[in-house]
Amino acid sequence: MFTILPIKGYIDQIDGFFCDGIHAGLKANNALDLGFIYSDTLCDVEAIFTENKFQAAPLKHYLMYEKDFKTNFVLINSKNANALTGKKGIENINTVFASLPFELTNPIMSSTGVIANPLPVEKIVNGAKTFNLSAKNGENLSKAIMTTDAYSKTSMYEVKLEDGSSFKIGSVAKGAGMINPNLATMLCFICTDAAVPKEDMKEALKLNSQTTFNAISVDGDTSTNDTVLLLTNKKSNAYNKEAFFEALRMVMHDMAMLMVADGEGAKKAVAFEVKNAATYEEAQKAAKALSNSLLVKTALFGEDPNFGRIASTIGASRITCDEDKLIISYNDVIVYKEGEIFFDKEQEAKAASVLQNDKFKIVCDLGVGTYNFTAYGCDLGYKYVEINADYRT
Incomplete structure (x- = not known):
């Protein structure tokens, strides 16, 4: 038996995860446009991506890593998708990471915004250099990744197991337009401290995507950047497969429903x-x-x-x-x-x-x-x- 309880807050409530969002000059009027997720221990990571044949540079960069790699850092920018940018788009990501003064392991980049514009490397590097990796500001992160979103999208749960142990799982996402079954113009970052076996991460993402992200539509268009990332640092040492699969489904369902409700002017x-x-x-x-x-x-x-x-x-x-x-x-x-x-x-x-x-x-x-x-x-x-x-x- 297990109990899943909704909790208020952001992914920074999960032990070992840190995040923030800043203004780096990509958006006007000092709007937040660059964010990060950092773990103080290495995370197992799994992802599902868009089925659009023209995958953006951040997706290609991710797929260049060795199978079953671990990471401790995700960098997210809005306003620029870094899509249809060819080899230069991947080179620009490598330049960004090589320029940051942090100890990063297999860092991941995720981007959203206008397609077919070169990545503003200098602005991103200068902004990211100001990050405080001990920050816990999930609200800023949720705003920094927004494009046409009317509101930020977050979900958090605590799972209590029969043996008294527990773990947390939460998400932050963006998505309002170019939403179509087979993912959507969306970025979704799911963090957990559950001790999930690597093989279960992939199975759970694939299974639950069919009735959540792959079941929503705003306008029938599928983007080049759609990404769902699942990160676990396993700090809780707690795990139950049935409980984890259900909690992940609930998080993904929450995110999918928030995207549909925010469908760029949607009222229904x-x-x-x-x-x-x-x-x-x-x-x-x-x-x-x-x-x-x-x-x-x-x-x-x-x-x-x-x-x-x-x-x-x-x-x-x-x-x-x-x-x-x-x-x-x-x-x-x-x-x-x-x-x-x-x-x-x-x-x-x-x-x-x-x-x-x-x-x-x-x-x-x-x-x-x-x-x-x-x-x-x-x-x-x-x-x-x-x-x-x-x-x-």
């Missing part, structure tokens, strides 16, 4: 629950199609329960489906059932009322099997266009 966070599909893959395919559909997203923005768009999107996904078995509902308000339309004025008003909420679910029971999958998305409105039209300025 929506769960698309596909039930009773013929296969798990088809349930997943249909749910993700719904979360990606621009017609569905704009209907959500207009608070219009246009269930025809829901049905059309499912059919267009080319999965096994039958209109005489399909049931569509907004929360528990049924609007279509097995070939019959339940959409008189009273029922439409009830469905529209559901869409006025900040959070709700759209349930599609296919009635052709036993497999389920839930994807998560949001509405898409004027603010999204405004933000992305002016992104480079």
Whole structure:
């Protein structure tokens, strides 16, 4: 048995982890734009990255390390993605690390921002030289890694095991736009003092990503920099596989839901629950199609329960489906059932009322099997266009 308790605060509450964020001149108006995570002992590290074929220089730099390397330092900058920068992008990362006056072991860099601009090496080096590696300022770090985010994204839990031992796990992340299943324009850094075996780290990340980061969509675009890093210094000497997998799932789910809710002007966070599909893959395919559909997203923005768009999107996904078995509902308000339309004025008003909420679910029971999958998305409105039209300025 084990207990998982949410706790307030940032990753600096975890024994042996330190962090901070500063202004290095990448953003205007003295906004924080450069941060770090430091461990006073070496950490095992695992990562999952974007499926975009044009992976950014920081990802390529990470993959150049030997298998099962350990690290004690992560450097994170915003405003510049260091993507599509070729060999020079990797050279610039090496220059940055070689210029810092700290004892670093296999340091990792992570970047977010505008694609296809050279990394501002001098600004980053000058800023990083001012780091205090004994700082514990998770709030500053959470702000420094933001781009179009409306708010910082953090999550923390303490896991208490049956033998009286315990460990903590927490995360800091950014992500609001270019969010698509198969990760998103997101950086997520998960730290723990759990004594996790290396092989369990990889398994847990891969397993939990399928129902969290790989199940969300804001706009259907997949970035070049998407990164989820899991770091453990094992200082607690405590571990239980079931407890760790569940706590990691909870952290990743928290981060994914915060990203969807912050979807660059989004007002609605929506769960698309596909039930009773013929296969798990088809349930997943249909749910993700719904979360990606621009017609569905704009209907959500207009608070219009246009269930025809829901049905059309499912059919267009080319999965096994039958209109005489399909049931569509907004929360528990049924609007279509097995070939019959339940959409008189009273029922439409009830469905529209559901869409006025900040959070709700759209349930599609296919009635052709036993497999389920839930994807998560949001509405898409004027603010999204405004933000992305002016992104480079």
